[in-house]
Amino acid sequence: MIHPETILKIFSKNKHNFFTGVPCSIFKELLISLNSQEVIKHIPATGEGEALGMAVGHYLSTGEVPVVYMQNSGLGNALNPLTSLADKTVFSVPLLLLISWRGEPGTHDEPEHTKMGQILTPLLDLLDIPYQIFDPEKLDSQIKILNQKAVDKQTPVALIFKKGQIEENTNKRASDKLIVDQKLMTREEALEILVRKIGNHPIISTTGKTSRELYEIRERYKQKHNQDFLMVGSMGCASPIGIGISQNFKRRIFVIDGDGAALMRLSINTTVGEFCRENFVYIVINNSVYDSTGGQPLADKSISWKQFFKSVNFQRAVVIKSKTRLKSLNLNINTGPMAVVVKVKPGSRKDLGRPELTPIENKIIFSKYIQQRK
Numbered sequence: 001m002i003h004p005e006t007i008l009k010i011f012s013k014n015k016h017n018f019f020t021g022v023p024c025s026i027f028k029e030l031l032i033s034l035n036s037q038e039v040i041k042h043i044p045a046t047g048e049g050e051a052l053g054m055a056v057g058h059y060l061s062t063g064e065v066p067v068v069y070m071q072n073s074g075l076g077n078a079l080n081p082l083t084s085l086a087d088k089t090v091f092s093v094p095l096l097l098l099i100s101w102r103g104e105p106g107t108h109d110e111p112e113h114t115k116m117g118q119i120l121t122p123l124l125d126l127l128d129i130p131y132q133i134f135d136p137e138k139l140d141s142q143i144k145i146l147n148q149k150a151v152d153k154q155t156p157v158a159l160i161f162k163k164g165q166i167e168e169n170t171n172k173r174a175s176d177k178l179i180v181d182q183k184l185m186t187r188e189e190a191l192e193i194l195v196r197k198i199g200n201h202p203i204i205s206t207t208g209k210t211s212r213e214l215y216e217i218r219e220r221y222k223q224k225h226n227q228d229f230l231m232v233g234s235m236g237c238a239s240p241i242g243i244g245i246s247q248n249f250k251r252r253i254f255v256i257d258g259d260g261a262a263l264m265r266l267s268i269n270t271t272v273g274e275f276c277r278e279n280f281v282y283i284v285i286n287n288s289v290y291d292s293t294g295g296q297p298l299a300d301k302s303i304s305w306k307q308f309f310k311s312v313n314f315q316r317a318v319v320i321k322s323k324t325r326l327k328s329l330n331l332n333i334n335t336g337p338m339a340v341v342v343k344v345k346p347g348s349r350k351d352l353g354r355p356e357l358t359p360i361e362n363k364i365i366f367s368k369y370i371q372q373r374k
Contacts (some may be wrong), residue, residue: 001164002137010143016064020043022045022046023069026162026166045308065151079098102163110232130150133160146158158261185349202366205229207238213352239257240271257282274313274336282338294295305317
């Protein structure tokens, strides 16, 4: 193992002075250090394609090789700019990718990481991206070798990180540095209220802790899980799934999203405003961090959620900051689509479990529920 601050010192020594990307829990400790130093320029991205665009811009304006971090699932989002922008057959841009290896063959992980875990290295081979598996004792030489290949061949290169290779950070967590209103609800408290208000209407729930908490709320009150589609992976796709359902479903459909996922695919809301009716209700849980990957802060300070949703033709948009206001909110108004942004504080219970349903089991019971009630 290696301390995250040592990692950054080695990167800085090798003239890597710009980092951007989308967080993964494997990089949690490294990102704490990255967010608490001033030597390396760090701009978090809302999506992997955005990160690669910024990295290309950095290279064009400095001639220095930038660093782009991502979960291996995010490599799927990065395929287009990697093949049509940075690839040596197009603009031929040297980049250093830091890729976490979730779902590594032979290790236990969540089902959404299985396929990308299996195909990560074959995919890099197919893309003709040279790579190395991170070795804490050889990091300096690995960076030098990859840099040489990136510059000589004018191509992206990759360093793959496995679980447990980076030491725990002794600095405060990134979320600890946020100014948090302790009067705000927790996400789980907000979800309990929403579950009661939504009743028997179907819910599309975003990936990560939101779906895990929703599952446990159903368990706590001995309720069935068939009205909930619990997203795993596919960050940012809850809303598009809800759109597809809403076109074939007369009753209300509720999408419960996270702010990080919402920002990743913010443009989908123009489609909602254009094609969805009063049966579409979009709920964004807003805690200003990527909670499921370690509490990294979001770049959301510049957005006014209410004004944004109004600008893309949502008929009603409200921002909720208290339990009292959420309990009194009317979700049955026949004007829509409707957006509800619920402000909550970061964090979750330490003993939060995971759904016992497999994704396929969840798909079958949810699809049956929908089709019997449309």
